[in-house]
Amino acid sequence: MTPLARVPAEPPYPEAERGRPEAQRLRPETGRLYPRAARLIRESRLSVALTGAGISTPSGIPDFRSPGSGLWEDVDPMEVATLSGFKENPQAFYDWIRPLARTIINAAPNPAHLALAELEARGFLRAVITQNIDLLHARAGSKKVLEVHGHIRRATCIRCYQAQPAAPYLARFIEDGGVPRCPGCGGVLKPDVILFGEQLPALVLDEARRLARHSELMIVAGSSLEVAPAADLPALTLASGGRLMIVNREPTSFDGQADVVIHDDVAIALPAILTEGLTGEARGG
Ligand SMILES: [Zn+2]
Numbered sequence: 461m462t463p464l465a466r467v468p469a470e471p472p473y474p475e476a477e478r479g480r481p482e483a484q485r486l487r488p489e490t491g492r493l494y495p496r497a498a499r500l501i502r503e504s505r506l507s508v509a510l511t512g513a514g515i516s517t518p519s520g521i522p523d524f525r526s527p528g529s530g531l532w533e534d535v536d537p538m539e540v541a542t543l544s545g546f547k548e549n550p551q552a553f554y555d556w557i558r559p560l561a562r563t564i565i566n567a568a569p570n571p572a573h574l575a576l577a578e579l580e581a582r583g584f585l586r587a588v589i590t591q592n593i594d595l596l597h598a599r600a601g602s603k604k605v606l607e608v609h610g611h612i613r614r615a616t617c618i619r620c621y622q623a624q625p626a627a628p629y630l631a632r633f634i635e636d637g638g639v640p641r642c643p644g645c646g647g648v649l650k651p652d653v654i655l656f657g658e659q660l661p662a663l664v665l666d667e668a669r670r671l672a673r674h675s676e677l678m679i680v681a682g683s684s685l686e687v688a689p690a691a692d693l694p695a696l697t698l699a700s701g702g703r704l705m706i707v708n709r710e711p712t713s714f715d716g717q718a719d720v721v722i723h724d725d726v727a728i729a730l731p732a733i734l735t736e737g738l739t740g741e742a743r744g745g
Contacts, residue, residue: 490724494736497720500705501584501738504677509576510693511590511597514682514708518570518727521563521594542656547618550639550648557651562634564594564612572681573600575730580604583743586675589668591683591690593653606668608660608689610653615640619647626651665689672696679705682726685712 501507513523539545540556569577577600579585587604588597593612597605615626622644629640629649640649654660668689672678678697683690694704694714704718707729715721722729 490722490729491732491736493720493722494729494733497705497707497722497733498736498738500677500703500719501579501679501733502741504675504703506675507579507585507677507679508671508675508697509579509585509588509679509681510672510683510690511576511588511592511681512683512685512690513592514684515572515590515726516567516570516592516594516596517682518572518725519567519594519596521567521592521596522560538656543658546650546655547648550650554633554639555637558634558637561612561630565630565634567594567596569596569600570727571731572726572729573597573602575734576679576681577601578734579738582738582741584738585679587671589671589693591687593651606664606671608654608664608668610651610661612651612653614652615649616652617642617645617647618650620645623652624649660689668693669696672702673700675702677703677705679707680712680714680718681707681730682709683712684708684710685714 513521517523535552535556540549540552546553573596576585576588576597580588580602587606588602589606589608590597591609593607593610595611595613612626612630614623615629616623620642622642624643632638633640641647642649669692672693673696675697678694680694685691685694691713694717697704698717704714705720705722706712706715706718707722707724707726709723709725711721711723
């Protein structure tokens with residue numbers, strides 16, 4: 461069995477790839493960077509990945525925090541997706557998030573998620589820090605995932621603060637369109653997703669910062685590095701002498717400080733880096 465047996469050669473998500481024919485093949489101008497990227501991973505004793513919406517778009521999940529994703533067309537984000545807006549009108553929040561929740565439940569990890577899980581399994585990656593709430597890293601097999609914007613794994617009652625696994629509520633909520641209620645007190649359940657203006661989970665963020673500071677390499681995958689905390693973490697790695705590798709379709713403000721910058725589809729580039737430079741290798745000890 462080859463180490464990459466789980467990573468399909470072709471992107472398995474035709475809807476997401478439609479209209480993007482350039483993503484179907486490796487680009488020669490980025491292809492020449494893969495061996496260098498692989499060498500950087502091999503040479504670094506502690507590496508961490510930082511991922512954003514761009515790693516899940518090949519799985520068909522829109523970048524819901526960005527205007528233009530289609531999810532904000534008829535709503536004011538400050539009304540539906542803030543904590544105060546949620547408490548005032550949970551129905552409006554749930555009506556807004558329902559299509560996104562349905563998309564996430566039906567999505568599958570893509571080759572970029574699988575490549576990061578493979579890197580971790582082979583000892584080349586300590587953790588994934590992600591801005592995504594979609595659980596796709598865990599479903600791809602990543603063990604250590606720091607979800608700085610929360611996740612849809614749990615929901616918490618806004619009255620008694622009891623946490624519930626979200627799975628039993630999710631499917632029903634998507635079907636019947638109601639507002640999920642706490643089985644203990646009947647209060648409204650809020651998914652453990654960080655809303656606009658809400659504080660980020662402190663312990664998770666502390667650990668992400670600690671890892672960023674101690675990493676010899678940060679692999680940025682599918683993040684434009686525009687929003688904090690994603691915008692702060694690469695700076696911590698650089699400040700303590702670590703290096704950056706950036707894989708993102710669009711340029712980022714950190715490109716000039718990175719050792720390797722690959723402007724390509726993460727679902728193409730990350731598996732290619734493994735195939736070209738790290739096949740069969742695992743870190744010993
Ligand atoms: Zn409750």
